[in-house]
Amino acid sequence: DTEVTQTPKHLVMGMTNKKSLKCEQHMGHRAMYWYKQKAKKPPELMFVYSYEKLSINESVPSRFSPECPNSSLLNLHLHALQPEDSALYLCASSQSWSGVYGYTFGSGTRLTVV
């Protein structure tokens, strides 16, 4: 299995809703990432987990809450989002820190906040 699987593929939520994005990989990668990508912009890093511990939080608002229950799973819990949070949320994993093998990205969750 050489994929990163993200669910759901599309999500529409109201500003008072609570929802979660899920990411799964079975490649034995020990680093996992959440990226946010707005239209016509590059992906921007949100969080990095290394060995199931949060190692980087790029000053992301607390309405985004990451969780890494085990080495294969990464969640992003969403609460009280704003319309400007609408974006493509990408999960990625990598074998090493240096990225020499490249990061494997999922197909993303297209989030719309109404």
Place this chain on the structure above:
Amino acid sequence: DQQVKQNSPSLSVQEGRISILNCDYTNSMFDYFLWYKKYPAEGPTFLISISSIKDKNEDGRFTVFLNKSAKHLSLHIVPSQPGDSAVYFCAATLGGSQGNLIFGKGTKLSVKP
């Protein structure tokens, strides 16, 4: 301040010809550079990487060249195929304890039959 820059938002090439995608960076501490390809509604797909201690890496039709003194890298695709049409992102990483991929804004490549 953008650390990784792709100054050409788009590039159009004839099938069979060479595509050259360019990328400039400002941080001399980057130790790996990567190219990703992205189709609409899909996540980026890793193409090829190069270590900062090398000046060339080749994989099939894809070759990446690194000029450290100019802080410039380029991706060559030869021969270009219509299926190569996508957005190409240049990315760089500091490695070590950072683990952060920093992306350029991307270049949309169109390969015409």
